[in-house]
Amino acid sequence: MEREHVLISITSAAIFIFAVTCFSCDSPKSISTDVLVIGGTTSGVAAALGSARLNVNTVLLEESTWLGGMLTSAGVSAVDGNKKLPSGIWGEFRDSLIAHYGSEKSIQTGWVSNTMFEPSLGNRIFQNMARHETSLTTYFNTKLDTILASGQGWRVTATGPGGIMIIDAKVVIDCTELGDIAKMVGIGYNIGMDSKDTFNESIAPEKENDIIQDLTYVMVLKDYGVPALIKKPEGYDPSVFYCSSESDKCDKGATMNRTLWPKEKLITYGALPNGKFMINWPINGNDFYVNAIDKSEAERRAEFHKAKLKSLQFLYYLQTELGFSNFSLADDEFPTEDRFPLTPYHRESRRIQGEVTLTVNDIARPYDQKSPLYRTAIAVGDYPVDHHHAAHPNADQLPELHFYPVPSYSVPLGALIPKEIENFIVAEKSISVSNIANGTTRLQPVVLQLGQAAGTVAAIAVKDQLLPRNVSVRKVQHLLLKNGAYLLPYLDVAKNHPHFKAYQRIGSTGILKGRGMNVGWENQTWFYPDSLLNRIELLEGLQALNMGIEVKLPDALTNQEMLQWIVTVTKRIQPDRVLPEWCVNTEGARINFSMTEFQDTQLMTRGQFAIIMDGIFNPFEFSDVDLHGNIISK
Numbered sequence: 269m270e271r272e273h274v275l276i277s278i279t280s281a282a283i284f285i286f287a288v289t290c291f292s293c294d295s296p297k298s299i300s301t302d303v304l305v306i307g308g309t310t311s312g313v314a315a316a317l318g319s320a321r322l323n324v325n326t327v328l329l330e331e332s333t334w335l336g337g338m339l340t341s342a343g344v345s346a347v348d349g350n351k352k353l354p355s356g357i358w359g360e361f362r363d364s365l366i367a368h369y370g371s372e373k374s375i376q377t378g379w380v381s382n383t384m385f386e387p388s389l390g391n392r393i394f395q396n397m398a399r400h401e402t403s404l405t406t407y408f409n410t411k412l413d414t415i416l417a418s419g420q421g422w423r424v425t426a427t428g429p430g431g432i433m434i435i436d437a438k439v440v441i442d443c444t445e446l447g448d449i450a451k452m453v454g455i456g457y458n459i460g461m462d463s464k465d466t467f468n469e470s471i472a473p474e475k476e477n478d479i480i481q482d483l484t485y486v487m488v489l490k491d492y493g494v495p496a497l498i499k500k501p502e503g504y505d506p507s508v509f510y511c512s513s514e515s516d517k518c519d520k521g522a523t524m525n526r527t528l529w530p531k532e533k534l535i536t537y538g539a540l541p542n543g544k545f546m547i548n549w550p551i552n553g554n555d556f557y558v559n560a561i562d563k564s565e566a567e568r569r570a571e572f573h574k575a576k577l578k579s580l581q582f583l584y585y586l587q588t589e590l591g592f593s594n595f596s597l598a599d600d601e602f603p604t605e606d607r608f609p610l611t612p613y614h615r616e617s618r619r620i621q622g623e624v625t626l627t628v629n630d631i632a633r634p635y636d637q638k639s640p641l642y643r644t645a646i647a648v649g650d651y652p653v654d655h656h657h658a659a660h661p662n663a664d665q666l667p668e669l670h671f672y673p674v675p676s677y678s679v680p681l682g683a684l685i686p687k688e689i690e691n692f693i694v695a696e697k698s699i700s701v702s703n704i705a706n707g708t709t710r711l712q713p714v715v716l717q718l719g720q721a722a723g724t725v726a727a728i729a730v731k732d733q734l735l736p737r738n739v740s741v742r743k744v745q746h747l748l749l750k751n752g753a754y755l756l757p758y759l760d761v762a763k764n765h766p767h768f769k770a771y772q773r774i775g776s777t778g779i780l781k782g783r784g785m786n787v788g789w790e791n792q793t794w795f796y797p798d799s800l801l802n803r804i805e806l807l808e809g810l811q812a813l814n815m816g817i818e819v820k821l822p823d824a825l826t827n828q829e830m831l832q833w834i835v836t837v838t839k840r841i842q843p844d845r846v847l848p849e850w851c852v853n854t855e856g857a858r859i860n861f862s863m864t865e866f867q868d869t870q871l872m873t874r875g876q877f878a879i880i881m882d883g884i885f886n887p888f889e890f891s892d893v894d895l896h897g898n899i900i901s902k
Contacts, residue, residue, distance in 0.1 A: 296432040298426070300871060301327040301405075302730040303723070304424060304437035306412055309337030310712055311695035312443030313394045314357045318723025320404035320442075321751070324730050326723070327435060328398070328406045329402035329426055332610050333603065335394035335406075337696070339712050340387045343486035343602070346538045346546050349384040349651030350633065350713035353676070354763070356753035357397075358716040364393045369541050370524040375541045384540050386486065387609070388601050407433070415440070415452055421691050439726040439736060440693050443719060445611065446561050447618035447698030455686045456621040456692070459561055460703065461667075467627040467702045473667050481556035481615035481707075482659040485572070485579040485608060487547040488540070489595045496596035497587050501580040509585040512552040513586065526551050526658070531590045533557030544598055547582070550656050554579040557659040561618055571613050579608070584740050615656055615699065615710055622700025623737060623895045624682030628653060631705060635781050640812075640897035643776055645678030646724075646748060647717035650756035650791045653707040669707055675784025676757035676793040678878035679709060681744060682895035684722050685737045691729070693736050695722040717753065742892045745776060750892050756782055758795040767879050774878040779809035797875025801825045806877075813887060814899055828868035830877065838885055 303319045303594060305312050308330030316328040334341045335447055354362055365375050365385045377384045398406055410428030417423075421438040442449040460478035464470065511518040513531040528551070528790045529537075538546030547554060552620060556575035586592045597607035604610060624641060631653075634642045655669035683700040684693050695698075695718045697710045708714070724747050729736045745755055749769050756775045761768055784793040803821060810819045822829035881887060890898045 278610060287601075293901060296434045297430060299433055299435045301325045301329060301427040301437050303327070303439050303441065303486060303726045304422065304435055305441045305443055305723070306331070306393075306424075306449050307443035308335040308406065309336070309341075309443050309696055309719075310330070310339050310715045311722065312441075313398065314716045314719030315441045315443055315693075315695055315723035315726070316404050316406070316448075316719075317357060317397060317401060317652065317722040318751075319727045320401040320723075322724065322727035322747070324492040324727040326401075326404045327437070328404060329410045329412060329428075330406065330408050331411050331750045333408050334391045334610055335398060336390050337443075337611075338613055338715075340390040340394065341610040342613040343387045343488055343546060344548060344613050344712065345385050345387045345390060345488075345540060346378050346381040346548065347712050348381050348648060348654075349708075349711045352759055353648050353650055353754055353757055355648055355713070356720045356748065356751060358713040359752055359763070360397070361390075361393060361716065365389070368393075374541060376536055377541055378546075379539075380537055381532065384538075386540055386544060386601065388544060402561070405674050410737050412449065412587065415449060416831075417453070423511065438730050439693065441693045441695060441722050441726055442694050443722070444539050444698075444699065445614045445617060445696065447694065447696070449622065450618060450620050450686065451562075452700060453689055453692060455689050455692070456700070457618040458621065458703070458800055459559070459618055465508050467625065467629070469626070469628050469702060469704055469877075470565075471667060471669065471672060471701075472704060472810055478559060479657070479666065480561065481487050482550070482557050482656040483560075483575060483615060483796045484550075484555050484613045485550055485576040486613050487554070487579050487608070488598045488601045489545045489583070490543060490598040491545075492593050492596060493594055495593045495700060497593055498580065498584055498596060501577055501584055503577065504581045506582055506585055506589055509552055509582055509589070512549060512582070515591065515820055519759055520559055527695075528808075530548060531592075534590075535586075535592065535595070544601070545595065547579070547586075549582070550658060552658070554582040555656055555659040557657075557661070565830070576606075576608055600849075606694055606812070616703075616706055617697045619703070619706060620686050620694050620698055620700050622683050622694070623685045623687060624680050625700045625702060626680055626683050626705050626709065627702040628672070628674065628704045631674045631708070632784075634784070640778055641680035641682070642678055642756065642899035643778060643893045644680040644682060644745075644895060645755040645776060646681045646684075646721035646744060646753075647679040647709055647714055648676065648754045649679070649711060650676035650757055650759075651708050651711045651714075651902075652786075652789060653704055655704075655707045669704060671789065672704070672707070673786035674708070674757070674791055675786060676791045677708075677784070678756055679714065679718065679721075680895070680897070681721065681725070681741055684718065684725065685895065690735050690737070693722045695719045695727055720751075720753065721748060724751075737895065740892050741895065746889075749773070756795075757793045758782055759792050761797065762792050767797070767875065770879050770882040771797060771875070774882050777809075778812055779806070779881065779887060780874055780878055781805065781809065795874070798871060800871050801830075814901075825872050826868065827870055827876065830872045831880065832852065834880055834884055 302325045305316045319326040413425045424435040456542045463476040464472040558571040653672040782793045
């Protein structure tokens with residue numbers, strides 16, 4: 269039945285293309301490009317930048333006039349996570365905010381998030397980044413109509429201000445909010461909660477369901493200095509919001525054990541620079557439940573109108589019940605008549621069936637899984653698994669997924685590659701993850717990195733004339749590292765550290781493993797470069813690598829013994845290799861390892877071993893890995 273549906277869709281698309289080509293009064297504009305990114309969302313703008321920066325012709329289609337998706341168009345400008353992991357384009361974006369406002373402290377205006385900004389500024393930053401890429405062309409106010417496989421790529425029809433366009437692309441990246449294009453091309457997907465047995469996740473429900481996270485129509489308010497009351501919204505009932513903050517009117521049984529904060533905390537949670545306030549309040553506030561993913565556009569609009577109405581009701585409550593009568597929707601933030609964001613904030617979408625699926629087990633215990641997906645890492649995150657279900661009618665019967673503790677983690681490349689459908693990549697929130705894992709991979713810094721990785725994969729596929737699934741994992745990782753991205757979420761090795769890349773590369777081989785933990789709200793992973801080598805761990809790492817490395821280690825893991833071991837192994841595998849003089853003649857050798865004096869008789873540290881192993885033997889590039897993290901033997 270599903271195949272029949274796809275065939276009907278393809279036939280309809282072919283008829284549409286024929287009709288607009290033959291009978292339109294104005295000839296459609298024909299465009300040929302290497303990479304087509306659909307959706308100027310959080311991941312979309314990063315995917316377009318990632319592709320264009322590799323000198324690959326890239327086209328970006330966006331239905332609105334803004335770039336940035338949930339970070340800007342949806343108004344979610346209080347960003348959670350990744351403050352200490354400024355990876356890739358996320359780091360660039362954050363640096364731009366700091367440069368604009370004057371200091372890092374100036375973007376820490378709220379009491380939860382460490383990155384706060386005005387959404388309109390975020391849009392301007394992304395627009396400026398896009399304009400500076402000569403290989404990138406962006407079409408605004410442009411909506412995709414059809415997409416059809418064509419030869420070795422795709423043919424797309426879209427309608428914009430200039431009329432109909434026919435776009436031929438070698439690789440397409442779906443960066444839409446809800447994964448709509450993935451559905452159009454026939455990619456399998458999941459919606460809602462997985463059962464406990466689906467991915468063997470202990471905190472999942474016993475049976476699967478179609479329940480997704482609440483969405484929110486965010487509001488950005490400002491203090492007008494005088495009363496700015498809105499008209500009483502239709503259906504307003506103040507009791508709905510009594511438990512949004514501390515209140516004598518709140519029935520404590522309705523709070524689901526959530527902390528009730530003073531009303532001032534409710535407002536300043538989303539305090540933005542320049543005296544504005546983002547209202548995205550999950551505790552009996554303006555979260556709204558609807559599963560609109562597979563609904564028609566008309567049905568979606570109707571449901572989103574209800575979500576916007578709930579936010580207006582909450583605003584009226586803030587004004588009339590909590591005393592914030594001077595606060596109202598900012599008139600200088602969004603280019604909309606009603607002063608609301610351009611789109612609602614979607615926390616969850618379709619989740620494609622990809623080459624690999626990231627689960628909460630992979631996040632919590634990456635080194636204990638059957639597939640070493642950490643070897644294929646392309647993005648990092650450090651926010652807890654955070655699900656919003658309080659607005660659901662049966663919220664009290666759903667599993668508790670609020671801030672489930674995990675360490676910081678990496679996202680594998682294969683989660684972006686769909687099964688079966690070729691020359692197509694998926695980013696945003698629609699990657700191949702379990703429902704529980706989506707509770708953390710959905711965060712904006714992670715999604716920006718996913719876009720950058722998607723654009724990098726697409727560009728390599730075009731340049732090397734490969735299918736995206738067949739690109740070199742190590743090549744993708746090499747380019748991401750080159751462009752300031754993290755592969756592994758080491759908190760103790762910043763990207764400006766002189767040996768950052770070496771530690772990232774060695775960690776990605778598994779020879780030395782990071783150590784993850786959860787500390788309160790913080791999810792952490794540490795490399796511990798100054799700790800001494802552990803014989804058992806090192807043996808396991810070398811054996812798992814299976815690259816012909818002699819695993820019989822010396823009796824003492826001193827600098828002198830380990831250097832001699834590395835020399836012997838290297839000469840055995842690469843007999844013609846010319847080694848540096850300091851490595852051949854170790855007596856009295858002095859090497860700068862983060863200001864540590866290198867002495868022959870001292871025990872070798874993890875950092876020293878990683879640097880020498882990376883520089884002399886280069887196991888990262890010795891052989892590639894497949895999408896499951898398995899070593900591809902040369």
